[in-house]
Amino acid sequence: MSKLERALFGAARFQESEEYREFQYRFLILVMLASLFFASLFMLSALSGMHPLPTGHVWVLGGFLVSTGGLLLVLRGRSRLYAEVTIAFFTASIAMFTSALLQVPENELRVLWFYTSIPSAYILMGTRFGLLATASLVVGFAVINPWLAVPYSRHAVVSGLVVMVFLGFFFHVHVDRSLAYFQRMRDSNERLRELSQHDVLTGVLNARAYYEQADRLILASRRVGQPCSVLFIDLDHFKWINDSHGHATGDVVLRSVAERMLATMRRSDLIGRIGGEEFSVLMPHTDVAQALVLAEKLRAAVEALMPTVSGRPLRITTSIGVASSHEGDAGIFDVQQRADRAMYQAKAQGRNRVTVFDALQVWAQAPAPSA
Numbered sequence: 627m628s629k630l631e632r633a634l635f636g637a638a639r640f641q642e643s644e645e646y647r648e649f650q651y652r653f654l655i656l657v658m659l660a661s662l663f664f665a666s667l668f669m670l671s672a673l674s675g676m677h678p679l680p681t682g683h684v685w686v687l688g689g690f691l692v693s694t695g696g697l698l699l700v701l702r703g704r705s706r707l708y709a710e711v712t713i714a715f716f717t718a719s720i721a722m723f724t725s726a727l728l729q730v731p732e733n734e735l736r737v738l739w740f741y742t743s744i745p746s747a748y749i750l751m752g753t754r755f756g757l758l759a760t761a762s763l764v765v766g767f768a769v770i771n772p773w774l775a776v777p778y779s780r781h782a783v784v785s786g787l788v789v790m791v792f793l794g795f796f797f798h799v800h801v802d803r804s805l806a807y808f809q810r811m812r813d814s815n816e817r818l819r820e821l822s823q824h825d826v827l828t829g830v831l832n833a834r835a836y837y838e839q840a841d842r843l844i845l846a847s848r849r850v851g852q853p854c855s856v857l858f859i860d861l862d863h864f865k866w867i868n869d870s871h872g873h874a875t876g877d878v879v880l881r882s883v884a885e886r887m888l889a890t891m892r893r894s895d896l897i898g899r900i901g902g903e904e905f906s907v908l909m910p911h912t913d914v915a916q917a918l919v920l921a922e923k924l925r926a927a928v929e930a931l932m933p934t935v936s937g938r939p940l941r942i943t944t945s946i947g948v949a950s951s952h953e954g955d956a957g958i959f960d961v962q963q964r965a966d967r968a969m970y971q972a973k974a975q976g977r978n979r980v981t982v983f984d985a986l987q988v989w990a991q992a993p994a995p996s997a
């Protein structure tokens with residue numbers, strides 16, 4: 627955001643999916659600034675005697691300047707008050723236009739101010755509010771005209787009302803289409819984002835999305851002094867399943883294993899497919915003892931799956947390595963590396979089991995530091 631943008635629009639933040647709302651927010655600020663500018667010019671020229679106005683209307687102009695300035699200050703940076711501010715600004719504008727209609731009869735074209743409200747109502751608040759505003763202006767103008775000091779002729783009123791209806795119709799169609807287009811764009815962006823983050827075969831997170839989200843969760847847990855645990859899950863003898871039953875069966879097995887694991891874990895846990903038959907699970911706020919319990923639950927759930935393959939139940943087993951986060955970990959890769967080593971220990975010890983990363987054992991295997 628440039629300095630000028632920050633000065634104009636404050637520090638309001640919008641999500642990518644709120645692009646249209648951001649446009650409305652900025653448009654409202656610009657309309658308010660333009661209104662303040664022109665109302666100030668009218669006020670200055672009235673006060674300096676260049677363009678005298680009735681005192682009653684000068685007071686209304688002053689009220690409009692103060693209320694619009696106040697609303698602008700309220701809105702900048704507080705985008706959540708957008709609807710309230712828009713309605714208040716709209717009401718202040720209509721009050722000022724009505725005052726001009728009633729108190730400044732020498733300006734025959736003052737009725738044009740009402741026409742500016744129709745596009746604003748549609749653009750700032752959408753089609754329902756636009757329709758309501760157009761209908762109110764049409765009825766309001768027809769009702770108020772006979773009460774004016776110098777009423778508009780019947781021809782002028784009919785032309786004025788027809789133009790209001792046309793203006794409302796054009797903006798209704800345009801804003802309705804634009805909003806539908808934005809909605810479609812938002813939905814398709816959402817779908818693309820989903821596709822780019824998920825593994826096509828199993829539907830769980832793909833490796834990139836998993837590592838990104840896991841890193842964020844690990845950092846968040848560290849900030850509140852909580853441990854995280856990671857399970858490295860590898861299907862046993864998966865090559866044999868592919869070789870004996872075909873790749874398509876292997877795919878079905880991978881899908882049902884992922885589905886079963888998802889159904890077994892907590893919703894706050896994260897699962898990703900990080901390799902062909904490898905999954906990683908991140909459990910926030912979970913120490914190693916709690917992680918062991920879930921790992922054992924997952925191992926047993928997959929073993930109990932027993933999908934029917936070629937008319938027979940097929941036993942699928944997994945080897946799971948467990949590790950917890952440490953103070954010095956830079957992110958998910960450090961924890962996962964330890965879980966990976968634990969998983970290899972599970973494989974070495976006969977598969978279909980859960981093994982916790984044992985630092986002492988790993989140190990024992992490492993070459994002794996030279997004296």
Ligand SMILES: Nc1nc2c(ncn2[C@@H]2O[C@H](COP(=O)(O)OP(=O)(O)OP(=O)(O)O)[C@@H](O)[C@H]2O)c(=O)[nH]1
Pocket residue numbers: 827860861862863864865866868872873874875876877880901902903973977
């Ligand atoms: N059907 C299917 N197979 C896959 C997919 N991705 C990887 N694989 C297969 O997974 C198998 C992994 O085999 P290995 O790494 O030898 O491991 P394993 O046979 O499970 O043996 P252990 O891990 O030692 O128990 C390979 O045959 C890969 O072709 C996939 O998306 N679908």
